[in-house]
Amino acid sequence: MPNLVPxxxxxxxxxLLFALIALGFMLIxxxxxxxxxxxxxxxxxxxxxxxxxxxxxxxxLGSVGEGYQALPLAMRYGLAIxxxxxxxxxxxxxxxxxxxxxxxxxxxxGLLLTxxxxxxxxxxxxxxxxxxxxxxxxxxxVSGAFLFAGLIYSKYxxxxxxxxxxxxxxxxxxxxxxxxxxxIKAGAHDSEMVRALGINLTRLRLLVFGLGAGLAGLxxxxxxxxxxxxPHVGIDAVIPAFLIIVLGGIGSFWGAVLGGILVGLAVGITxxxxxxxxxxxxxxLLIAVVTVRARGLLGRKSVLEA
Amino acid sequence: MSRRNLTRRSLLKKAGxxxxxxxxxxxxxxxxxxxxxxxxxxxxxxxxxxxxxxGQYANSGASDRRGMQLxxxxxxxxxxxxxxxxxxxxxxxxxxxxxxxRVAERLITRHECAFLIGAVSSGVANAxxxxxxxxxxVYLNTNSSSPTxxxxxxxxxxxxxxxxxTNFAQAAVKNAIxxxxxxxLLMTNDxxxxxxxxxxxxxxxxxxxxxxxxxxxVPQGTxxxxxxxxxxxxxxxQVVAAAVGGDDQKAMRQQVSQLGLxxxxxxxxxxxxxxxxxxxxxxxxxxxxxxxxYWKLDLPGVAEFVKRYQAAYPDTKIRxxxxxxxxxYMATRELLSAxxxxxxxxxxxxxxxxxxxxxSARDRMQHHDAFMNPGTHQMQQTIYLATANAxxxxxxxxxxxxxxxxxxxxxxxxxxxxxxxxxxxATPTYET
Numbered sequence: 014m015p016n017l018v019p020x021x022x023x024x025x026x027x028x029l030l031f032a033l034i035a036l037g038f039m040l041i042x043x044x045x046x047x048x049x050x051x052x053x054x055x056x057x058x059x060x061x062x063x064x065x066x067x068x069x070x071x072x073x074l075g076s077v078g079e080g081y082q083a084l085p086l087a088m089r090y091g092l093a094i095x096x097x098x099x100x101x102x103x104x105x106x107x108x109x110x111x112x113x114x115x116x117x118x119x120x121x122x123g124l125l126l127t128x129x130x131x132x133x134x135x136x137x138x139x140x141x142x143x144x145x146x147x148x149x150x151x152x153x154x155v156s157g158a159f160l161f162a163g164l165i166y167s168k169y170x171x172x173x174x175x176x177x178x179x180x181x182x183x184x185x186x187x188x189x190x191x192x193x194x195x196x197i198k199a200g201a202h203d204s205e206m207v208r209a210l211g212i213n214l215t216r217l218r219l220l221v222f223g224l225g226a227g228l229a230g231l232x233x234x235x236x237x238x239x240x241x242x243x244p245h246v247g248i249d250a251v252i253p254a255f256l257i258i259v260l261g262g263i264g265s266f267w268g269a270v271l272g273g274i275l276v277g278l279a280v281g282i283t284x285x286x287x288x289x290x291x292x293x294x295x296x297x298l299l300i301a302v303v304t305v306r307a308r309g310l311l312g313r314k315s316v317l318e319a
Numbered sequence: 320m321s322r323r324n325l326t327r328r329s330l331l332k333k334a335g336x337x338x339x340x341x342x343x344x345x346x347x348x349x350x351x352x353x354x355x356x357x358x359x360x361x362x363x364x365x366x367x368x369x370x371x372x373x374g375q376y377a378n379s380g381a382s383d384r385r386g387m388q389l390x391x392x393x394x395x396x397x398x399x400x401x402x403x404x405x406x407x408x409x410x411x412x413x414x415x416x417x418x419x420x421r422v423a424e425r426l427i428t429r430h431e432c433a434f435l436i437g438a439v440s441s442g443v444a445n446a447x448x449x450x451x452x453x454x455x456x457v458y459l460n461t462n463s464s465s466p467t468x469x470x471x472x473x474x475x476x477x478x479x480x481x482x483x484x485t486n487f488a489q490a491a492v493k494n495a496i497x498x499x500x501x502x503x504l505l506m507t508n509d510x511x512x513x514x515x516x517x518x519x520x521x522x523x524x525x526x527x528x529x530x531x532x533x534x535x536x537v538p539q540g541t542x543x544x545x546x547x548x549x550x551x552x553x554x555x556x557q558v559v560a561a562a563v564g565g566d567d568q569k570a571m572r573q574q575v576s577q578l579g580l581x582x583x584x585x586x587x588x589x590x591x592x593x594x595x596x597x598x599x600x601x602x603x604x605x606x607x608x609x610x611x612x613y614w615k616l617d618l619p620g621v622a623e624f625v626k627r628y629q630a631a632y633p634d635t636k637i638r639x640x641x642x643x644x645x646x647x648y649m650a651t652r653e654l655l656s657a658x659x660x661x662x663x664x665x666x667x668x669x670x671x672x673x674x675x676x677x678x679s680a681r682d683r684m685q686h687h688d689a690f691m692n693p694g695t696h697q698m699q700q701t702i703y704l705a706t707a708n709a710x711x712x713x714x715x716x717x718x719x720x721x722x723x724x725x726x727x728x729x730x731x732x733x734x735x736x737x738x739x740x741x742x743x744x745a746t747p748t749y750e751t
Binding site: 019027145147157170285288292 | 373377378381509535536537538540541542543544545546547549550552553566569570573574577578579580583594595596597598599600635636637
């Protein structure tokens with residue numbers, strides 16, 4: 014039993030990271046009823062933008078460039094965490110502008126467009142930064158390891174899990190405590206009524222898509238120092254994100270968080286005791302949950318249900 | 320009842336058609352068994368490149384492809400092969416065996432490729448080779464290294480150019496047991512290459528008095544190794560023998576490095592492909608690992624080969640060639656040379672040439688002469704053990720070569736026994 018505790022803690026931290034990945038995906042699905050297959054590519058793009066902000070090639074800027082590069086890594090990393098998601102959000106908003114022609118049409122149009130966007134973004138990454146493995150630097154204070162109860166843990170993993178908690182709370186506060194959040198939630202609940210109340214739905218969708226894309230980028234910055242950074246790293250994010258929001262209940266904030274934690278625990282515990290099942294475990298969990306509760310753990314009851 | 324008159328005109332017409340039919344017989348189907356129709360000297364020799372452009376081995380697949388293409392362009396600059404230009408068609412095999420089969424089928428039947436070249440994943444290589452054997456198309460497995468590729472999954476049409484898991488284990492296990500200890504833990508990618516490499520390692524560890532205390536299977540696509548690495552710590556082995564490849568390996572290296580586990584216990588990585596580590600911080604490159612070639616080997620021809628690579632691919636992010644590129648290049652070069660020696664693209668003649676292949680150490684840019692084992696169709700070559708070149712100033716000079724073993728020292732004897740190859744007569748003739 015004592016052997017299980019480290020794995021439970023590890024699964025929990027992994028779950029928080031999964032929840033962070035799913036957050037942006039959940040927002041877009043919840044409000045726009047759109048499955049954004051470009052979520053993974055935006056995740057990767059965030060990490061690449063961060064890499065450039067942390068270690069840019071600025072020799073052409075002379076002393077200004079040298080001055081920037083001389084800044085402490087922690088400062089450049091902090092700047093990357095703030096700025097890179099904003100840049101990804103701008104890309105996301107650009108994508109939303111392209112999406113507008115698909116609104117009101119069959120869902121396949123939106124799916125195809127975001128799938129196409131995913132391929133295009135991935136290829137652009139490949140063209141700009143090359144196909145090879147890249148390395149996202151992290152500050153010295155959060156790199157390395159620490160010893161706890163006789164086992165070595167990664168400082169960065171702990172930092173990433175705590176950061177995920179912080180990001181989740183921040184998004185929750187935004188949704189619950191700001192008028193913008195209230196509008197987004199209302200939009201997710203009944204978009205027709207929101208429009209009828211005179212709220213600009215077009216702008217709301219743009220904002221939500223930008224926010225969702227920014228969160229995908231943020232998750233990319235946090236996760237890639239663990240997973241590694243390569244142009245197709247996004248595929249590793251989009252599948253769990255989709256699974257988690259179905260598991261937690263589509264459109265449910267806490268459902269996504271709970272789904273992420275359960276997936277993390279399933280992957281973490283099977284990874285230790287039946288590692289060959291570790292990737293499959295999340296799918297088995299999904300099957301088990303939707304078999305008994307089709308709307309997911311915290312999903313809203315459908316009007317069709319008795 | 321109708322009556323048909325035999326006139327002079329109809330007789331001539333029928334005789335003409337009959338003559339044309341008889342004359343055309345050697346050029347007609349079934350295509351599967353008889354494809355001599357196209358051996359016209361002006362028709363290009365088309366080679367199908369079956370390398371991954373997506374999935375776990377996308378990056379290595381690109382490197383593999385660059386090797387093949389450089390060899391092809393060098394032959395074309397010399398006037399082609401048998402006076403025919405060599406062309407290539409690439410279709411992404413997606414690091415997926417089912418796609419590999421489809422791609423092979425399409426390249427052979429639709430694009431009429433004379434030869435197929437390329438693989439990094441052993442699962443994909445096995446799938447391609449089954450299709451190739453069905454048609455008799457010579458297939459070069461350039462970079463996949465499961466022992467089964469030249470063992471139980473060997474085929475008459477398939478030639479394997481990389482060292483395999485047993486070769487690398489032979490080079491590493493005995494020394495590692497005496498240097499680091501007898502308690503071993505295996506981390507194994509959960510597919511054909513991982514399993515077969517693990518089997519070979521187990522056998523050698525047993526043979527040299529070691530003990531396998533646990534084995535952790537790593538599903539393909541694993542990105543978070545934290546649970547597995549906690550388990551490794553709980554098991555406290557003296558040596559971890561990892562057969563984890565591609566993107567999985569990159570993620571694992573990163574996480575082992577973050578924990579500093581590379582220094583806590585000895586790590587033996589069966590084989591280290593250059594594209595998997597190129598550009599990473601040196602601290603991620605812990606442990607001892609095998610390779611078939613390194614760009615800083617102090618041997619004749621190596622520096623010039625590096626220059627040719629850089630001239631051919633000035634824009635590639637990998638500024639120096641690695642083992643994957645080398646294998647792709649060498650395999651293609653030897654295939655095209657074999658076609659020239661055979662004087663034909665006829666598969667049986669080419670197979671016979673390749674089965675008798677001997678390459679001097681100088682031509683291979685390795686320490687020992689190499690030869691194709693006619694019983695398994697695996698290239699018998701020098702195997703190097705290397706480690707991180709700590710403290711280097713040259714960021715391309717990442718490896719420090721520790722030792723080199725001759726083909727005889729690392730021979731995979733199990734493959735000789737396991738390989739039951741189709742006879743040449745049972746292999747369909749094929750020529751384009």
